Amino acid sequence: MTMQTVGRPTRPEDVQPLDTGFASLTGGRGLLQDEALIFERDGWGKTGVDLPAADATADDLGDLVRKSPIGLPGLSEPEAMRHYVRLSQKNHAIDLALYPLGSCTMKHNPRLNEKMARLAGFADLHPMAPLPTIQGALTLMDRLSHWLKTLTGMPAVALSPKAGAHGELCGLLAIRAAHEAKGDPRRRVLVPTSAHGTNPATAAFVGYSVTEIAQTEDGRVDLADLEAKLGPDVAAIMVTNPNTCGLFERDIIEIARLTHAAGAYFYCDGANFNAIVGRVRPGDLGVDAMHINLHKTFSTPHGGGGPGAGPVVLSEALAPFAPAPWVVHGPEGLTLVEETVEEAAQAFGRMSAFHGQMGMFVRAYAYMRSHGADGLRQVAEDAVLNANYIKARLSDVMTPAFPEGPCMHEALFDDSWLEGTGVTTLDFAKAMIDEGFHPMTMYFPLVVHGAMLIEPTETESKQELDRFCEALIALATAAKAGDADRFKGAPYLAPMRRLDETLAARKPRLTWKPEPGVAPAPLAAE
Ligand SMILES: *Cc1c(COP(=O)(O)O)cnc(C)c1O
Numbered sequence: 001m002t003m004q005t006v007g008r009p010t011r012p013e014d015v016q017p018l019d020t021g022f023a024s025l026t027g028g029r030g031l032l033q034d035e036a037l038i039f040e041r042d043g044w045g046k047t048g049v050d051l052p053a054a055d056a057t058a059d060d061l062g063d064l065v066r067k068s069p070i071g072l073p074g075l076s077e078p079e080a081m082r083h084y085v086r087l088s089q090k091n092h093a094i095d096l097a098l099y100p101l102g103s104c105t106m107k108h109n110p111r112l113n114e115k116m117a118r119l120a121g122f123a124d125l126h127p128m129a130p131l132p133t134i135q136g137a138l139t140l141m142d143r144l145s146h147w148l149k150t151l152t153g154m155p156a157v158a159l160s161p162k163a164g165a166h167g168e169l170c171g172l173l174a175i176r177a178a179h180e181a182k183g184d185p186r187r188r189v190l191v192p193t194s195a196h197g198t199n200p201a202t203a204a205f206v207g208y209s210v211t212e213i214a215q216t217e218d219g220r221v222d223l224a225d226l227e228a229k230l231g232p233d234v235a236a237i238m239v240t241n242p243n244t245c246g247l248f249e250r251d252i253i254e255i256a257r258l259t260h261a262a263g264a265y266f267y268c269d270g271a272n273f274n275a276i277v278g279r280v281r282p283g284d285l286g287v288d289a290m291h292i293n294l295h296k297t298f299s300t301p302h303g304g305g306g307p308g309a310g311p312v313v314l315s316e317a318l319a320p321f322a323p324a325p326w327v328v329h330g331p332e333g334l335t336l337v338e339e340t341v342e343e344a345a346q347a348f349g350r351m352s353a354f355h356g357q358m359g360m361f362v363r364a365y366a367y368m369r370s371h372g373a374d375g376l377r378q379v380a381e382d383a384v385l386n387a388n389y390i391k392a393r394l395s396d397v398m399t400p401a402f403p404e405g406p407c408m409h410e411a412l413f414d415d416s417w418l419e420g421t422g423v424t425t426l427d428f429a430k431a432m433i434d435e436g437f438h439p440m441t442m443y444f445p446l447v448v449h450g451a452m453l454i455e456p457t458e459t460e461s462k463q464e465l466d467r468f469c470e471a472l473i474a475l476a477t478a479a480k481a482g483d484a485d486r487f488k489g490a491p492y493l494a495p496m497r498r499l500d501e502t503l504a505a506r507k508p509r510l511t512w513k514p515e516p517g518v519a520p521a522p523l524a525a526e
Pocket of ligand 1: 103104163164165166196198240244269271272293308310
């Protein structure tokens with residue numbers, strides 16, 4: 001059966017022959033075996049652990065004692081290891097090749113960061129450990145806060161948000177609290193058409209209605225439209241800078257001025273801070289709140305659902321509303337402000353149960369310290385240089401969406417160069433997989449037709465960039481030469497071919513049930 005019918009692929013009978021007519025007999029592919037679900041590998045008598053029968057549970061739990069098996073699969077340790085390693089080999093990874101997803105900043109995660117994050121004094125802490133016993137961890141949080149405030153030119157930071165989107169929520173909750181404190185709740189948030197989907201979603205989640213601001217021909221916020229849409233009911237504007245077209249908002253100071261003149265706050269989506277870190281301080285531009293994706297700008301890992309970290313820096317006006325906790329210097333060392341009383345009486349509450357993603361804090365701080373202030377500045381310069389190199393090299397064969405002037409950290413192309421070839425952005429992206437490259441971000445931002453957004457990051461060398469560009473140039477040449485079939489059938493060499501992505505997204509099969517007629521395993525092996 002195929003993904004189209006059961007929402008899960010990889011059965012040997014689905015393996016399609018390559019152009020050579022060759023298909024393996026078992027579903028394996030060049031030293032990589034076909035992989036079933038872990039539940040389908042289940043079997044009794046091979047797990048390596050004997051747990052003694054627990055004797056007291058029945059008395060404590062009474063009627064709540066489980067009567068049916070929990071259904072965990074039984075595998076030996078090597079089988080469990082191999083299952084996950086084989087799955088990982090079916091996936092692409094930043095440690096395999098350049099990962100050009102624009103708007104995601106997939107940069108190398110230095111092993112030094114990993115080593116630091118595994119130090120027992122950070123990794124093994126309990127979140128409720130007494131404060132005098134975790135002074136080192138608090139010191140790291142305090143120094144990370146100092147770096148984030150210094151790099152952004154902002155007086156306050158909330159470390160606890162756990163992702164960019166969570167940081168947006170934190171920023172807008174602070175903005176809502178500030179308006180409410182003035183007795184002026186306001187109703188609307190303005191968001192440019194090129195915004196990341198999380199921006200309008202966050203505004204709606206906080207209870208605001210969203211008004212779109214138009215974009216100019218050259219991919220920036222349309223100031224006239226902004227001015228027309230600002231009004232006494234606008235709580236905030238959310239602008240990404242550099243924006244999702246990979247362009248610096250040249251009028252950002254004017255955007256801030258107009259926003260403040262209307263009594264609104266300026267939320268900056270800082271997901272692209274890696275393009276300007278060390279060169280521009282958002283606080284100097286009039287920003288009131290900005291999240292920083294540690295997992296984008298400061299090289300902590302992301303993907304697979306996290307964990308990310310999205311600290312939010314806040315201006316003087318919003319600082320009193322920052323959520324607990326935060327680190328303060330007391331007479332007996334560092335402590336945490338946990339309660340929303342006294343100096344924290346205006347804090348809008350909390351974003352999470354404890355302090356945030358400690359492991360990400362350690363990695364980000366290790367990255368900052370290993371680069372130093374001058375090194376971080378060079379990160380931004382190299383990220384922008386690399387993106388412009390790609391833009392320049394590919395402009396002969398592909399069409400940049402905004403050809404005028406340099407881009408920032410990502411190069412955006414549209415699909416007008418594919419016109420008449422019968423190849424779409426999707427087909428082109430799928431063909432990249434056969435060449436060993438993860439596709440770029442496709443069809444985003446929505447304001448550009450058939451968008452292809454490429455972000456190389458600063459961690460790629462010129463040789464790696466050339467390898468990538470040469471692959472894309474070869475593909476583009478094939479597309480223009482009329483070899484549409486190569487693209488329509490791609491990918492040929494990946495573990496999976498084309499999947500019904502809509503069905504997989506709309507009707508994912510998230511649970512597994514045993515085949516009918518197969519008896520459930522006994523609660524304990526007799
Ligand atoms: C990645 C990103 C976000 C969301 O960040 P998450 O950490 O994925 O929640 C928001 N805005 C922009 C522009 C982004 O690139």
